[in-house]
Amino acid sequence: MxxxxxxxxxxxxxxxxxxxxxxxxxxxxxxxxxxxxxxxxxxxxxxxxxxxxxxxxxxxxxxxxxxxxxxxxxxxxxxxxxxxxxxxxxxxxxxxxxxxxxxxxxxxxxxxxxxxxxxxxxxxxxxxxxxxxxxxxxxxxxxxxxxxxxxxxxxxxxxxxxxxxxxxxxxxxxxxxxxxxxxxxxKSLFAGCAGDISVRFKIPVQWEPRVSEQTALSLRISGLSSGHSEFDIHLERANAIVQLGRLLRIVIRDTGARVAEVKGGVNRYVIPGEAEAIISIDASRIVDLRQRIEAEAASIALEYNASDPNLKVTVSESGRQFTQVFSAQSARALVDALNLLPNGVQSKSLQVEGLVESSNTVALLSSDEEAIEIVNTVPSAVSSRRYNIVDKIRQLSELIGNGASVETFADCPEWPYNPHSRMLNAAKAAYEREFGEQPHVEVSHSSLELGLFRKKVLDIDMLSxxxxxxxxxxxxxxxxxxxxxxxxxxxxxxxxxxxx
Ligand SMILES: [Zn+2]
CATH class of the missing domain: 3.40.630.10 (Zn peptidases)
Known part of the structure; x- marks a missing residue:
């Protein structure tokens, strides 16, 4: 055509x-x-x-x-x-x-x-x-x-x-x-898609007073390629929130720095391209911190050289005023969650070559007076896999303890591919008549509203x-x-x- x-x-x-x-x-x-x-x-x-x-x-x-x-x-x-x-x-x-x-x-x-x-x-x-x-x-x-x-x-x-x-x-x-x-x-007929569910992972924050002589720094990861969390997940791009977790583990474990604030991501359906933590550290430890961060950032940049060539990690003085920091336990819970949450492709379809069947995107990170919140979006073409990933996230919250909890929302069922669909076959015939060739048939990892209509109307036959x-x-x-x-x-x- x-x-x-x-x-x-x-x-x-x-x-x-x-x-x-x-x-x-x-x-x-x-x-x-x-x-x-x-x-x-x-x-x-x-x-x-x-x-x-x-x-x-x-x-x-x-x-x-x-x-x-x-x-x-x-x-x-x-x-x-x-x-x-x-x-x-x-x-x-x-x-x-x-x-x-x-x-x-x-x-x-x-x-x-x-x-x-x-x-x-x-x-x-x-x-x-x-x-x-x-x-x-x-x-x-x-x-x-x-x-x-x-x-x-x-x-x-x-x-x-x-x-x-x-x-x-x-x-x-x-x-x-x-x-x-x-x-x-x-040039294609869209004939099936994944469902998805969102998962809010909450860790209540316990606060401790900040040592006032300490220096406030911003630890920031930016310049990632980002992309749609469903259409682009197979590209294995770096996730800024997850990589921030990796850096924070070093910060907390090796330099005695404390965390006061975290944020990252823009939308539940976008692979986060930026994330930032505000930390507090003794002035005498800053050189050491910079060296450790630089070394880890170099490893991350190398690992994601192909997918995220503009990835950048910066440590700079922060003008932020604050008097309290996360307790050691709260910070530990945060780091464990960021590093252990499932992220990226979880399984691929054994029926449609190259199609991602299930994934998770750690999509949003924020903290306030009460809690740290990490929002995940889990698309899957198979419901049981979707709920299995949610259950793993729940298990992680149980392991982390400290009042960590999991809540799900926006549960949308999948729309399974049906090769015998009348709509699909009618569209194939119409396409051939109109354009003199066969259309491609697409099944996608993205989640549409159509899974919901499948639940509302018995035996509904759909095409996009x-x-x-x-x-x-x-x-x-x-x-x-x-x-x-x-x-x-x-x-x-x-x-x-x-x-x-
Ligand atoms: Zn849209």
């Missing part, structure tokens, strides 16, 4: 995307991009879509957290076909570059087209998942696309633990075939498709606009195939 060449963009009427095809899709994409819609702030976009659907006479159900269900009858000849659920999420990840002042609560995304790609301007684009919502609106608005009865489900809070899908009332659905539009590769997008969740996020038409063609062809 060859991708059409990029188009020259027509900027009439202040539209950035005018001239891109399919025009109906890009019209909705631009309209949605203008509406602020970070997670938990979906009311405005939800109301906008609800009004749009009601104006066309469709049945609309909006729940109290602004999830939407919109029903459109089948077109002539498809009235009695099995209903198709079309799914996307309305919230987007709100990230901006350093120095970019973007008010995500009140401003939409400023789009720009560079060659074949649509970008934000110093911010995330939100193609994840404006794409899905724009396709759904395109189908709702169309009167020339034959399709079975549609149930359009647009969820909220996907990017913060899939809260919308958790909350959504599955009994409102009559369809058993679900097409999700949150995939990022037009979408145009090409890169670096979602980052300010480098970009959508290849030349691939949108391929997904639109596949979508229309698949809906025809699903007449029976």
């Amino acid at each position: 060859s991708f059409p060449a990029g188009k020259t963009v027509d900027k009439r009427d202040n539209s950035i995307l005018a001239g891109l095809e399919p025009a109906i899709f890009f019209g909705f994409f631009e309209e949605l991009s203008a509406i602020p819609r970070g997670s938990y702030s979906e009311k405005q976009v939800s109301d906008h879509i609800a009004d749009f659907a009601r104006a066309r006479g469709f049945e609309v159900y909006q729940d109290e957290i602004y999830n939407l269900l919109i029903k459109k009858p089948g077109t002539p000849g498809y009235e009695n076909s099995p209903t198709v659920i079309l799914h996307g999420h309305t919230d987007i990840v709100c990230e901006s570059d350093e120095g970019v002042d973007h008010d995500f609560k009140n401003e939409g995304i400023k789009l720009q087209v560079i060659g074949d790609f649509i970008h934000g301007t110093g911010t995330t684009l939100g193609a994840d998942n404006t794409v899905g919502v724009a396709f759904a609106m395109s189908l709702l608005a169309s009167d020339d696309v034959p399709h079975p009865p549609l149930e359009v489900v647009l969820t909220v809070q996907e990017e913060v633990g899939k809260g919308g899908a958790q909350h959504f009332d599955g009994t409102k659905l009559s369809g058993k075939r679900l097409l999700d539009m949150n995939w990022h590769d037009p 498709i979408g145009p090409e997008a890169f670096d979602v969740h980052t300010t480098r996020e970009r959508l290849n606009h030349t691939t949108v038409d391929l997904t639109w063609r596949l979508l229309k062809s698949l809906l025809r195939e699903l007449r029976t």
